[in-house]
Amino acid sequence: MIEKHVEDWKPLIHRVIESKAAEFRLLGYGDVTTEAVWNCLLKKVWRKEKVMKLHQVVEDVFHLSGHHYMSYITMETYQSDDLMASIAAVTNME
Structure with a gap:
């Protein structure tokens, strides 16, 4: 079987990713x-x-759990500049 960088597979598995996103929304x-x-x-x-x-x-997409996704989203939120700016604004108000 052919091995490629995961970015090269993205167009072929777009519907699989859409399915996983729909599953999480449900x-x-x-x-x-x-x-x-x-x-x-x-x-x-x-x-x-x-x-x-x-x-x-494809297997990795299907096996992505809601726990791993929420962990990722939480870390991304903590690392976002907007959140840090909000924390700084609240801290400076006190």
Whole structure:
């Protein structure tokens, strides 16, 4: 089987990613986008190994749990500049 960088597989598995985003929305995770799911996979699941076979990439998308996704979203929120600015504004008001 052919191995490619996960970014090269993205166009082929777009519907799989859409399906995972829809699953998370049905489970009540809010406004989940395909891009957010993709970024979660890149940063949490494929942070070390980014050259894979197609079936491995699809398997990772299907196995992405709501827990891992929410952990990723929480960390992204903590690291966002907007949140830090809000904390600084509240701290300076006291």
